[in-house]
Amino acid sequence: MTDREVLTWDSFGSASRELATAIAADGFEPDLILSIARGGLFVAGALGYALDVKNLHVMNVEFYTGIDQRLELPVMLPPVPQTVDLAGATVLVADDVADTGATLKLVRDFCSGKVAEVRCAVIYQKPWSKVDSEYVWRRTDRWINFPWSTEPPVVQRRPRVLDA
Secondary structure: OOOEEEOOHHHHHHHHHHHHHHHHHOOOOOOEEEEEEOHHHHHHHHHHHHOOOOOEEEEEEEEEEEOOEEEEEEEEEOOOOOHHHHOOOEEEEEEEEEOOOHHHHHHHHHHOOOOOEEEEEEEEEOOOOOOOOOEEEEEOOOEEEOOOOOOOOOOOOOOOOOOO
């Protein structure tokens, strides 16, 4: 038994298709998918194709800084979606993992009162997550190796502060 959950590109394809099937079977028809960058970009793209949703938005949130290392609180990075673009919509928030749930809570709270309905879809959810996602492919308490983040970056960039 390994101390890590390993998601391959092949299993990601199966996972995203199974998530989409569960969402469709539930009768949930999102007007748009709100992706939490970066890991949620892959999930949102796959769900967008599988659910025939072309309206995809991105919310950039920084929380993890390394393996099991994170900021005290998640931080939204610019550009932040305009609430007028979300107004009255049925929104599916997509991310790769609900670990602490702090990032999903931040995004769900951002949508609250601005959209008709918001639900969350994740590939993995940890038992201690603050947010219980409506759609979860697998539950685990282990660290997850995702195919898009297992290898180190090709180039190491210095952190930059973006103007708001």
